[in-house]
Amino acid sequence: MWAELKKGAAVAVWFMFLTLPIMVVKVNPIEQTVVWRWANLVWLGAAVFVLTVVGRYCSRHRTELSAFWPDAHPLLAHPQLKRFLLIVLALLATLFPLFFSSYQINIMTTALMYAVLGLGLNIVVGLAGLLDLGYVAFYAVGAYSYALLNYHFGLGFWAALPIGGLLAAIFGVLLGFPVLRLRGDYLAIVTLGFGEIIRLILENWNDFSFGPSGIAGIPRPGLFGLTLSVDDAIMYIYYLVLLLGLITIFVVNRLRDSRIGRAWIALREDEIACQAMGIDKTKTKLTAFALGASWAGMVGVLFAAKTTFVNPASFTFLESAIILSIVVLGGMGSTVGVVIGALVFILLPEYLRAFADYRMLLFGAIMVGVMVFRPQGIIGNPRRRSYPLPMAAADQEVGHE
Amino acid sequence: MSEVRPLLEVRGLSMAFGGLRALHDLDLEVSCGEIVALIGPNGAGKTTFFNCLTGVYAPSAGDILLNRPDGKALRLNGLLPNQITKHGLARTFQNIRLFSEMTVLENVMIGCHCRHRAGILGAILRGPATRAEEAAIIDKSYTILQHLRIAQYANDVAKSLPYGVQRTLEIARALATEPVLLLLDEPAAGLNPTETSELDALILQIRERYRLAILLIEHDMKLVMSLSDRIYVVDYGERIAQGTPAEIRNNPAVIKAYLGEDDA
Amino acid sequence: MEYFLELFFSGLTRGSIYALIALGYTMVYGIIGLINFAHGEIYMIGAFTALICATVLTIWGLPPLAVLGLSAFAAIIWSAAYGLTVERIAYRPLRHAPRLSPLISAIGMSIFLQNYVLLAQTADFVSFPALIPDFAWLEPYRSIIGSSDLVILLTTAVVMLLLTILIKGTKIGRAMRATAQDREMALLLGIDVNLVISVTFVIGSALAAIGGVLIASHIGQINFAIGFLAGIKAFTAAVLGGIGSVPGAVLGSLLLGWTESFATGYISSDYEDVFAFALLVLILIFRPSGILGRHHNQKV
Numbered sequence: 001m002w003a004e005l006k007k008g009a010a011v012a013v014w015f016m017f018l019t020l021p022i023m024v025v026k027v028n029p030i031e032q033t034v035v036w037r038w039a040n041l042v043w044l045g046a047a048v049f050v051l052t053v054v055g056r057y058c059s060r061h062r063t064e065l066s067a068f069w070p071d072a073h074p075l076l077a078h079p080q081l082k083r084f085l086l087i088v089l090a091l092l093a094t095l096f097p098l099f100f101s102s103y104q105i106n107i108m109t110t111a112l113m114y115a116v117l118g119l120g121l122n123i124v125v126g127l128a129g130l131l132d133l134g135y136v137a138f139y140a141v142g143a144y145s146y147a148l149l150n151y152h153f154g155l156g157f158w159a160a161l162p163i164g165g166l167l168a169a170i171f172g173v174l175l176g177f178p179v180l181r182l183r184g185d186y187l188a189i190v191t192l193g194f195g196e197i198i199r200l201i202l203e204n205w206n207d208f209s210f211g212p213s214g215i216a217g218i219p220r221p222g223l224f225g226l227t228l229s230v231d232d233a234i235m236y237i238y239y240l241v242l243l244l245g246l247i248t249i250f251v252v253n254r255l256r257d258s259r260i261g262r263a264w265i266a267l268r269e270d271e272i273a274c275q276a277m278g279i280d281k282t283k284t285k286l287t288a289f290a291l292g293a294s295w296a297g298m299v300g301v302l303f304a305a306k307t308t309f310v311n312p313a314s315f316t317f318l319e320s321a322i323i324l325s326i327v328v329l330g331g332m333g334s335t336v337g338v339v340i341g342a343l344v345f346i347l348l349p350e351y352l353r354a355f356a357d358y359r360m361l362l363f364g365a366i367m368v369g370v371m372v373f374r375p376q377g378i379i380g381n382p383r384r385r386s387y388p389l390p391m392a393a394a395d396q397e398v399g400h401e
Numbered sequence: 402m403s404e405v406r407p408l409l410e411v412r413g414l415s416m417a418f419g420g421l422r423a424l425h426d427l428d429l430e431v432s433c434g435e436i437v438a439l440i441g442p443n444g445a446g447k448t449t450f451f452n453c454l455t456g457v458y459a460p461s462a463g464d465i466l467l468n469r470p471d472g473k474a475l476r477l478n479g480l481l482p483n484q485i486t487k488h489g490l491a492r493t494f495q496n497i498r499l500f501s502e503m504t505v506l507e508n509v510m511i512g513c514h515c516r517h518r519a520g521i522l523g524a525i526l527r528g529p530a531t532r533a534e535e536a537a538i539i540d541k542s543y544t545i546l547q548h549l550r551i552a553q554y555a556n557d558v559a560k561s562l563p564y565g566v567q568r569t570l571e572i573a574r575a576l577a578t579e580p581v582l583l584l585l586d587e588p589a590a591g592l593n594p595t596e597t598s599e600l601d602a603l604i605l606q607i608r609e610r611y612r613l614a615i616l617l618i619e620h621d622m623k624l625v626m627s628l629s630d631r632i633y634v635v636d637y638g639e640r641i642a643q644g645t646p647a648e649i650r651n652n653p654a655v656i657k658a659y660l661g662e663d664d665a
Numbered sequence: 666m667e668y669f670l671e672l673f674f675s676g677l678t679r680g681s682i683y684a685l686i687a688l689g690y691t692m693v694y695g696i697i698g699l700i701n702f703a704h705g706e707i708y709m710i711g712a713f714t715a716l717i718c719a720t721v722l723t724i725w726g727l728p729p730l731a732v733l734g735l736s737a738f739a740a741i742i743w744s745a746a747y748g749l750t751v752e753r754i755a756y757r758p759l760r761h762a763p764r765l766s767p768l769i770s771a772i773g774m775s776i777f778l779q780n781y782v783l784l785a786q787t788a789d790f791v792s793f794p795a796l797i798p799d800f801a802w803l804e805p806y807r808s809i810i811g812s813s814d815l816v817i818l819l820t821t822a823v824v825m826l827l828l829t830i831l832i833k834g835t836k837i838g839r840a841m842r843a844t845a846q847d848r849e850m851a852l853l854l855g856i857d858v859n860l861v862i863s864v865t866f867v868i869g870s871a872l873a874a875i876g877g878v879l880i881a882s883h884i885g886q887i888n889f890a891i892g893f894l895a896g897i898k899a900f901t902a903a904v905l906g907g908i909g910s911v912p913g914a915v916l917g918s919l920l921l922g923w924t925e926s927f928a929t930g931y932i933s934s935d936y937e938d939v940f941a942f943a944l945l946v947l948i949l950i951f952r953p954s955g956i957l958g959r960h961h962n963q964k965v
């Protein structure tokens with residue numbers, strides 16, 4: 001016990017030293033003034049001390065503790081309860097706009113959009129194991145396709161939605177073709193570079209994309225030619241996004257349990273063995289990449305329709321990082337986890353204002369923490385799927401022997 | 402063309418890693434239904450030979466010709482590993498490479514992948530054709546597991562299996578690709594004597610049931626001698642002998658290469 | 666011709682800075698095979714530490730040269746401490762995890778450090794005191810090369826020399842090379858691999874800190890986000906030269922510096938950053954092993 005406290009104190013002292021210049025001193029080089037914030041140091045030291053002692057205690061009792069938070073949550077495994085929960089959730093989601101202000105609905109729409117983005121990226125990262133750090137590029141492709149097609153040709157939302165998805169998928173294939181043979185970490189960096197290139201082009205190619213000022217006045221989605229009031233339109237978009245989310249969940253689950261989904265997971269586990277099993281590595285990766293991209297494209301179109309304005313600032317690397325951390329937090333490969341991850345990440349900072357400033361700090365910390373302590377994410381990856389075995393065949397065989 | 406060409410014909414195969422000559426001018430043939438063993442001391446280049454056959458490495462010279470029993474003849478050089486598997490060569494790995502997070506059944510189902518075709522749309526809509534195909538895949542995979550007597554593990558995660566079962570699962574997975582030639586890289590490595598003699602029987606059964614030829618790398622001489630129709634011996638990437646087990650047993654060059662290593 | 670020379674030297678200066686950062690990437694990659702995504706942030710923290718230190722010392726009335734020396738020293742100490750801590754927290758527990766886990770952890774660390782500085786300091790650009798004095802005798806050549814360019818070039822050259830001596834001639838350098846070649850083997854031979862990895866992070870971070878001080882006083886302002894772009898560019902340089910290779914990192918950095926300098930000078934400055942990213946994408950696609958890197962055949 002004493003030793004643990006001493007250890008905690010040592011770590012605390014190290015961190016107090018580490019953060020000394022940046023946490024304590026704040027300078028203004030122009031006016032040559034200095035503010036010393038010694039209180040910060042005391043707080044930080046105390047916090048690190050407590051965290052270390054508690055953290056070390058927890059990691060020593062890891063097995064006992066992990067019983068409280070098992071891999072696939074038993075509550076979710078219970079089929080009746082699961083159905084009940086789903087119905088309640090569906091009701092809540094459907095009735096939500098009737099009881100809340102436009103402001104709240106907008107926030108919820110944003111959260112749902114991130115959920116869909118997360119699910120799309122989950123196909124690429126979670127299932128196929130391809131770390132895509134430039135996912136936001138496809139999101140931008142979707143948003144700008146709608147904005148530009150509408151600006152030049154007056155194309156409506158419903159025409160732009162599939163086009164945006166398709167264009168993003170084409171971009172995915174174009175990028176994927178040369179880079180998908182790269183090793184995982186190089187692939188990550190190339191996609192990051194690609195994402196930044198797209199953003200920089202949007203920022204600088206004024207004739208094409210109207211530069212940093214972006215494109216305004218994008219129409220909201222139409223409903224059989226009706227003109228909706230702004231409030232109604234917000235509600236309408238909420239339902240659209242909700243619908244897209246449901247479709248996404250359906251599609252992603254079906255894909256995961258299919259021949260293709262199996263191939264993605266196998267590819268994630270061992271590429272060489274996978275090829276030896278006759279799986280076309282490039283083609284399989286490319287499908288995952290293009291499918292993931294097309295989802296980002298569609299959400300991009302929705303995003304443009306929702307905000308009625310796009311500019312390159314919405315498509316920075318940070319955006320990719322947020323979507324990635326949703327996937328990581330939720331547990332790569334897990335649908336429920338990703339949805340929960342998105343809701344937590346987007347809603348929490350909105351409602352806990354104090355939280356908002358620390359949002360990105362927490363994102364970063366969570367990404368590290370999840371990787372180190374719980375690589376399977378909050379929900380865990382319910383991969384262990386058992387198939388119903390053909391019993392008839394089994395009996396027959398036993399009879400033969 | 403009256404003469405029957407062998408199933409697999411390898412002519413003058415060479416492969417180098419930088420300065421290291423891993424294979425040099427190697428010839429080898431396997432006929433339909435044969436069990437052929439490839440033996441040699443550690444580092445002789447046996448695994449490298451498999452890697453060249455299956456397209457993992459690109460050989461620097463030589464031809465690899467496959468004459469399938471259905472009459473199709475083709476050259477395997479330069480094809481991708483998955484294409485080669487599709488043409489009927491399947492392999493196991495010396496250092497087991499299962500999909501360790503997947504179940505036993507799923508591992509075999511992955512092997513079935515290249516013989517089926519359901520695509521994205523099929524997966525999403527899950528129409529009758531897709532469902533029938535999925536059922537057929539499960540059926541076929543399960544049957545293979547039964548043949549190899551590991552069906553009781555079907556829904557277990559691969560990494561949790563006992564070592565011997567993992568080795569068998571590698572074979573099961575390879576069989577699922579419907580090969581005409583099965584390449585086994587040290588299937589008995591790490592098995593105890595009982596397991597090894599079971600493997601002996603199993604390999605013979607596999608040949609009968611699936612009507613395929615087997616090319617086998619193995620250090621266990623007892624197994625090699627009892628199973629093989631013919632044996633090739635390589636050392637330092639070169640073929641130093643070939644013949645029936647009886648011929649190889651008494652070949653002075655082989656004894657010399659193996660001196661101090663042969664425990665048969 | 667004069668314009669050419671000006672671009673040549675500005676490219677050289679840029680390249681030297683990239684080299685100081687790129688070495689950290691290359692050394693860490695060589696030893697643990699990880700793209701240390703948070704390395705750019707270590708450089709940024711070095712710059713901030715130097716800024717804080719320099720301002721405080723100037724207010725206390727120390728002479729400029731002492732200010733320069735002490736703040737550079739502080740930057741090196743604290744950057745190294747951050748590098749060490751980041752490795753302990755975010756990478757060491759993941760040493761045997763799947764390859765992508767430490768990369769995701771590194772990205773998280775990078776976001777965390779950026780926002781940590783943003784919250785503890787400021788979101789705005791802060792002007793950095795001109796620590797490097799103007800040399801009067803350089804006046805005639807001012808249009809081609811400034812005195813801070815010269816200091817950067819000389820410092821980089823000296824640092825490279827010291828690093829080479831360290832890697833080639835000392836015991837720890839030998840241990841580093843052995844670990845880079847085969848970690849398992851090094852462990853069997855009784856090399857303290859954890860120590861070697863820590864030392865690598867310390868050296869890489871210290872080099873980045875030197876880069877941070879130099880570039881900050883060269884450009885004159887910094888903010889919390891400078892690490893991202895600088896990091897990506899230095900990484901590009903490391904890959905261009907062949908990641909894992911120390912001379913490769915230097916060569917790649919100089920090439921990247923010149924590419925950027927000439928491309929912005931003769932083509933267009935709007936797309937300054939696009940050139941680096943495009944170069945990165947092109948190398949990784951066409952020659953992932955870089956100029957001096959060796960192609961590895963994966964053993965099956």
Ligand SMILES: Nc1ncnc2c1ncn2[C@@H]1O[C@H](COP(=O)(O)OP(=O)(O)OP(=O)(O)O)[C@@H](O)[C@H]1O
Nearest residue numbers: 418423442443444445446447448449450962963964
């Ligand atoms: N990817 C590679 N890069 C460099 N050298 C390699 C590579 N793969 C194999 N080698 C070398 O080629 C030679 C032959 O190796 P190989 O694995 O084919 O031997 P083997 O006959 O299978 O031995 P064992 O019985 O131990 O499995 C060895 O010297 C090995 O070190």
Ligand SMILES: [Mg+2]
Nearest residue numbers: 447448449495
């Ligand atoms: Mg071998």
